[in-house]
Amino acid sequence: MALLRNLGTTLGKWTGRPAARIDADAGDPDVRRVREAAEAADWATVREVLEARPESEDRTGLLWAVGDVAGAERWLAEATAAEPDAPLPRLAAAVRHIGWAWEARTAASAKHVSREQFRIFHERLDTAETWLYEVAEREPEWISPWYGLQITGRGLQVGQETARRRFEAAVRRDPHHLGAHQQQLQQVCEKWGGSHEEMHAFAREAAFGAPGGTPLGQLVALAHLEHWLALDSGPDARYIRQPQVVAALNEAADHTYRHPDFAGGPGLLPLHNTFAMAFSLAGDTASARECFRATEGRVTEFPWNYLDGSDPVRAYTEHRARAGR
Structure with missing residues (x-):
């Protein structure tokens, strides 16, 4: 190599x-900075980077950089316990639980995933959902919790109607949020219970319904x-x-x-x-x-x-x- x-x-x-x-x-230099801080279990720097990127400028990419760091759930639990009423550490911990859930499930096809793996997968997604709803209630203008709920919903198979409501909640807060639209595109793909026709119609409507x-x-x-x-x-x-x-x-x-x-x-x-x-x-x-x-x-x-x-x-x-x- x-x-x-x-x-x-x-x-x-x-x-x-x-x-x-x-x-x-x-292409976002802040992603590397926040990832390196997460790898060093440096919550102060992680928080600084996240707070410097307001929800109105989309910080979901930064959150997912933290959520992809193995072991981050341990020190994020400490950060959440230290500030039980603060939404940001709970949001970061929820995102990490989503990544942690998929680590347990792996990328294998369902027939090759054990019952125990699925149990852990669902347990961690359930925890993430609980925290995401708590953050959404405390910060009703934030889009990140709803973006996260789109992902947990697909993993927990909440169904097309519930998934659509979560997408609509996200785009009420940011009508042109790319990540939210990408998640909904996946939701209406044939492989997730949608169809090619529905997928193409959604893509075109979203793309050309937005400003050039x-x-x-x-x-x-x-x-x-x-x-x-x-x-x-x-x-x-x-x-x-x-x-x-x-x-x-x-x-x-x-x-x-x-x-x-x-x-x-x-x-x-x-x-x-x-x-x-x-x-x-x-x-x-x-x-x-x-x-x-x-x-x-x-x-x-x-x-x-x-x-x-x-x-x-x-x-x-x-x-x-x-x-x-």
Whole structure:
């Protein structure tokens, strides 16, 4: 693996392209800072970073960086006990319980998950739900608890009607919140009890119901990738290379990152990676090249892990080469 990384760096020098590398921070420098603080069990710094990013500017990415840190549940329990009426430590502890729940369940298919694993999974999600509702009650304008409840709801299989109510609660607080829309897109996917038709309709309605330049156009690309993923080899390529799919991807790109009002900024790196993969699979080389250029070699694990779960960088690099970038 080290040899491959060194070879990638050398090729980058030869071609003038930045060497591809995983960017676990999604282009947001505060994500690394809060993750490192969480790994050091430094609640004071974690709190400082979280409080500096108001809910109105979306701090869900920061919360999930904390929630992904193994063992964080221990010191977060201490932080919550020290301030039992404070919503922020309880929110962070709830998010960690969501990540902790999925650690117990693992990514294996349901038939390979034991009864005991499922018991722990549900127990931790139940705890997270309790805390998220408590935070939502104490801070009724915050969107983060409702975003978390979208995820726990899918794990606990609360059903489409309840899931829709949770999504609606989230977007009442932030109508164009990308994460909340991404969670609802997953909810209406065929694999979670929805359908391709419902998924595409939701993506288009959300994307084009929002002002031009917002990142919600990414939903259209995500929906086509989910549809592609659900098909067998052969039909998947024929599907995503259809002229109407290519046209839909370009229409969404025009409404999103190509729009004159697109602001860019930290946290939008996944958007360019998503469109890069979608356009590459669709055979639109010029549009794919445009997106690869915008990523500057920074790879987000999702959605490239759809192509190569063990090495998203390899999948990115192969498709970037095909695009001539």
